Amino acid sequence: MPDLTEFYIDGQWVDPVEPTFIDVINPATEEPSGTVAIGSAADVDAAVAAARRAFATWGSTTVEERLEVLNRVIAEYQNRMGDLAAAVTEEMGAPAGLANAVQVPIGLGHLMTAAAQLPGYAFSEDRGTSRIVKEPIGVCGFITPWNWPLNQVMCKVAPALATGCTMILKPSELAPYSAAIVAEIFDAAGVPAGVFNLVNGDGPGVGAAMSAHDGIDMISFTGSTRAGIEVAKSAAPTVKRVAQELGGKSPNIILDDEDFAANVAGGIATMMMNSGQSCNAPSRMLVPSGRESEIAEIAKGVVAELTVGDPTTDVKLGPVVSKAQFDKIQGLIERALADGATAVVGGAGRPEGLETGYYVKPTVFTGVTNDMEIARTEVFGPVLVVIGYDSIDEAIEVANDTEYGLAGYVSGKDTEEVRRLGSRIRAGSISLNGAQLDPSAPFGGYKKSGNGREWSDYAFDEFLEVKSLLGFGA
Incomplete structure (x- = not known):
């Protein structure tokens, strides 16, 4: 795997503001398989600025325009499935059979589900003389784990893209390779600059900066309950929406x-x-x-x-x-x-x-x-x-x-x-x-397993604000 010394921000690969690098360890060999740059609050600032600029136009696109982009992403994802499977095996140790049969296809499944649900999703409805509309929440920060990397990335990215949001992704620093390929897929698919941004880093650095950033309108986090509590605490002063998929003992x-x-x-x-x-x-x-x-x-x-x-x-x-x-x-x-x-x-x-x-x-x-x-x-x-x-x-x-x-x-x-x-x-x-x-069914938890729902059209609701236009039909 190539060394990941750059971040994908505003449609291009850029150097970190304050370069710091760590080894990515192959869990099967206990040896380094590459290096990854660890970002800082300054890199998050750059990604947020790009995402806010992009939201000014992406947030007002039509369903048809977003569906066209989604379908291009699906095509590019299908072209890179072999590369994605090899990356997952190397970064987190999933057997090649599991990576090819489940780990990679499940990410494609989220993209295809979003594309299938988008044309029929009701972004507005009339009630009496009022019109109720659902609008994209804005800039979203995604903090994802290493265990099912493509599932966890795509179950957030796909509905966010479908609903008109822009985003910054921080994948696990333990398993960054597949997320870098996702950035390449979005670039090859012609996703507008700034809609998707990738900043690698750890939780205390990039994760905390994203959670607390007043330019991010929503944080979606998947990981341990302990870390999820810290994300929620960091996000609280900005009153941003927090969606979490946390631990389990099922x-x-x-x-x-x-x-x-x-x-x-x-x-x-x-x-x-x-x-x-x-x-x-x-x-x-x-x-x-x-x-x-x-x-x-x-x-x-x-x-x-x-x-x-x-x-x-x-x-x-x-x-x-x-x-x-x-x-x-x-x-x-x-x-x-x-x-x-x-x-x-x-x-x-x-x-x-x-x-x-x-x-x-x-x-x-x-x-x-x-x-x-x-x-x-x-x-x-x-x-x-x-x-x-x-x-x-x-x-x-x-x-x-x-x-x-x-x-x-x-x-x-x-x-x-x-x-x-x-x-x-x-x-x-x-x-x-x-x-x-x-x-096609929602996924998420009760109690300390989190809040909000991912998967299916239920995930769309997490990325939308609801507005009442009173007297619209008077």
């Missing part, structure tokens, strides 16, 4: 029926995808008390199929993103064992034969109660806890006994019962019987 209720083994196996496999680095991962599996003993053999069978290793090869799981993340996960595993949990598969340390790289053993714990640290803390690694329940009401109580509310899962043969339980989980996205995420 329950997965498995019903007591003849599909139990298959549903347990499916839940384990879903949990381990992307090395467990998903905010909506089903990390707490709730099973009928007395059946926990069956989990060990099921888990061993599933994990035996989850090859771990070099993400450029045909493996299922790659490394976690960084040494800091690896150390955090190892600490949580070791404390869970000390608290009395049983690792029926996996445990502390690297998988056998992998001495280099931030690889974590896929781990399944039984003997867990919901008050243990391992059951309450978002691990963000391939670690699943199994908790027993004595009744459906207890399962729901445990499922909702968390500060998070991003996602939930229910599996069982009785479809009506599955639906009823799904409606009782206090979370923003509930998967029934293995249903996959739907780009």
Whole structure:
């Protein structure tokens, strides 16, 4: 990957105002794969100025004009899908198969969903003698994480572009390569200068400057709840809109029926995808008390199929993103064992034969109660806890006994019962019987999992102000 020593501001690549550079570490090798410039408040100022200038015209474009630009971006994205997949594998360790089949296509899916929803979206309606109109909020700041880089960038950028907003993107400094290609895509697609701007940097520098900037009308942040709280605090004095998609500790209720083994196996496999680095991962599996003993053999069978290793090869799981993340996960595993949990598969340390790289053993714990640290803390690694329940009401109580509310899962043969339980989980996205995420449905959380909604036309609302024209039809 090329060294990222410049930022994309006002339609051109420019040097940082105060050049500072850090290495980008390949998590599979623990070696630098390139460098990235770390921006400052001065770079944010330049990007905001460009975005405000561009908003003067982009904000008043027609639906047809924005749709034409969106379609050009889609075409350029399709041309670069191979490059994007290679970038994701190198920057955050996603296996090549996952990068090509899911990580990159999901970003395209958000662009295509925005293009499909835009022509029919109601930007105005009449109520009595008043006209209600929805107008672009203005300049948006996007702070995105490393775990699903293209998903997190495009679920913000696509609706913002569709609704007439301009934007500044700060991707994770751990995984900046794919975002740089996105900037190249926007440039090649002829997106007007200043509509999309890219400033690399860290949270305390660029992220904090964006959150506090009075020239930014909205901040959309995806990341940890801890960091999200700091973003909201920084944004408060300017009373800007803050949309957040934060952490999760999602329950997965498995019903007591003849599909139990298959549903347990499916839940384990879903949990381990992307090395467990998903905010909506089903990390707490709730099973009928007395059946926990069956989990060990099921888990061993599933994990035996989850090859771990070099993400450029045909493996299922790659490394976690960084040494800091690896150390955090190892600490949580070791404390869970000390608290009395049983690792029926996996445990502390690297998988056998992998001495280099931030690889974590896929781990399944039984003997867990919901008050243990391992059951309450978002691990963000391939670690699943199994908790027993004595009744459906207890399962729901445990499922909702968390500060998070991003996602939930229910599996069982009785479809009506599955639906009823799904409606009782206090979370923003509930998967029934293995249903996959739907780009046409909104995504977001309850409680400390955030506020606002992304994905689908619901995302459009986040980027729009509502104006009442009283007496318009008098």
